[in-house]
Amino acid sequence: MPAIQAAVCHDFGADLSVETVELRAPMGAEVEVTLKACAICHSDITYASGAWGGSLPAVYGHEAAGHVTAVGDHVSGLNIGDPVVVTLIRSCGACPTCSSGAPVACETPYDGDHGPLSMPDGTKLHQAMASGAFAEKVVVLQSQVVRIPESMPMESASLLACGVITGVGAVVNAAQLRAGQDVVVIGAGGVGLNAIQGARIAGARRIVAVDMSEEKLAIAREFGATDGVLATADKPWQAAKDAMGRGADAVLVTVGTIPAYDSAPKYLATGGRVIMVGMPHSGDMSTYEPVMLAATGQGMVGSKMGDVVIQRDIPWMVDLYEQGRLKLDELVSGRWSLDQINDAIADTKTGSAKRNVILFD
Numbered sequence: 001m002p003a004i005q006a007a008v009c010h011d012f013g014a015d016l017s018v019e020t021v022e023l024r025a026p027m028g029a030e031v032e033v034t035l036k037a038c039a040i041c042h043s044d045i046t047y048a049s050g051a052w053g054g055s056l057p058a059v060y061g062h063e064a065a066g067h068v069t070a071v072g073d074h075v076s077g078l079n080i081g082d083p084v085v086v087t088l089i090r091s092c093g094a095c096p097t098c099s100s101g102a103p104v105a106c107e108t109p110y111d112g113d114h115g116p117l118s119m120p121d122g123t124k125l126h127q128a129m130a131s132g133a134f135a136e137k138v139v140v141l142q143s144q145v146v147r148i149p150e151s152m153p154m155e156s157a158s159l160l161a162c163g164v165i166t167g168v169g170a171v172v173n174a175a176q177l178r179a180g181q182d183v184v185v186i187g188a189g190g191v192g193l194n195a196i197q198g199a200r201i202a203g204a205r206r207i208v209a210v211d212m213s214e215e216k217l218a219i220a221r222e223f224g225a226t227d228g229v230l231a232t233a234d235k236p237w238q239a240a241k242d243a244m245g246r247g248a249d250a251v252l253v254t255v256g257t258i259p260a261y262d263s264a265p266k267y268l269a270t271g272g273r274v275i276m277v278g279m280p281h282s283g284d285m286s287t288y289e290p291v292m293l294a295a296t297g298q299g300m301v302g303s304k305m306g307d308v309v310i311q312r313d314i315p316w317m318v319d320l321y322e323q324g325r326l327k328l329d330e331l332v333s334g335r336w337s338l339d340q341i342n343d344a345i346a347d348t349k350t351g352s353a354k355r356n357v358i359l360f361d
Contacts, residue, residue, distance in 0.1 A: 012050030167194025169306015
């Protein structure tokens with residue numbers, strides 16, 4: 001099997017180790033993609049910290065783009081050299097959820113312990129999130145990739161694999177926002193900025209960003225927020241309602257913190273919905289007063305990966321990008337080599353980066 005360089009997690013909470021590992025050739029409906037870019041998502045960091053458990057050693061990374069360099073015998077519609085986005089959305093196409101148009105919730109399990117990666121001695125190397133993209137190459141199912149234009153910068157394209165589709169999709173697919181409605185986005189990080197963009201594209205009347213940082217609120221306005229509220233303010237939900245003149249039709253929680261979830265219903269208008277996007281640590285609990293939700297016709301719904309269908313939604317977002325209506329280039333705040341991945345992760349943890357991207361030669 002060919003040897004590649006990858007950033008391996010051997011112990012939760014420890015630095016990743018860039019080392020040589022083995023990657024087998026694609027089989028069946030799999031494709032091999034030689035990567036040009038892989039963005040760092042907070043989900044990678046959370047997994048590597050051990051907050052969600054998992055199998056070790058592992059290769060994380062799941063926001064990637066590159067070129068197809070090999071295909072399995074059952075692949076159709078893709079050719080060697082095609083530029084593609086690589087996502088973690090591995091769908092079988094046949095289970096009840098895939099068949100009903102919800103591939104992000106595919107019910108066919110995937111065992112990353114028995115994926116295409118292995119250590120040089122042949123022992124287990126877990127392909128995290130069905131991707132393992134902190135590496136020079138990946139082998140993934142064809143359902144996980146989408147062809148993109150040759151002219152599209154790979155570092156910008158990689159963001160479409162998770163952060164962009166999650167934020168934009170949460171607005172248009174999960175919240176089903178209509179033109180003229182009002183939105184609150186709690187958290188102005190990578191996903192939150194894209195939820196703001198999604199609300200702008202969908203025609204929201206008011207888009208209120210809520211964050212701990214004035215700097216991030218200023219960035220949120222650049223991406224389409226009409227108003228900003230500091231989460232540290234006394235009753236920030238009241239300040240948001242004052243800005244809108246009413247409660248919100250949709251409140252998107254894009255950070256995985258319990259205080260954000262505890263306060264989210266307080267921003268709602270009658271009949272409004274909280275869209276639960278950010279993922280707290282396993283075991284974390286939040287508390288609500290259900291009688292208030294019942295009496296006001298409000299609700300809460302989870303949104304995984306923006307409820308997207310990647311073959312439909314990524315080409316749409318690429319088109320928006322080419323029109324200048326979806327900001328991608330502006331989301332890239334740092335460019336790093338694979339050898340610098342621990343520094344890039346540390347920078348991401350500070351919360352100041354929109355998206356750090358690992359670039360490969």
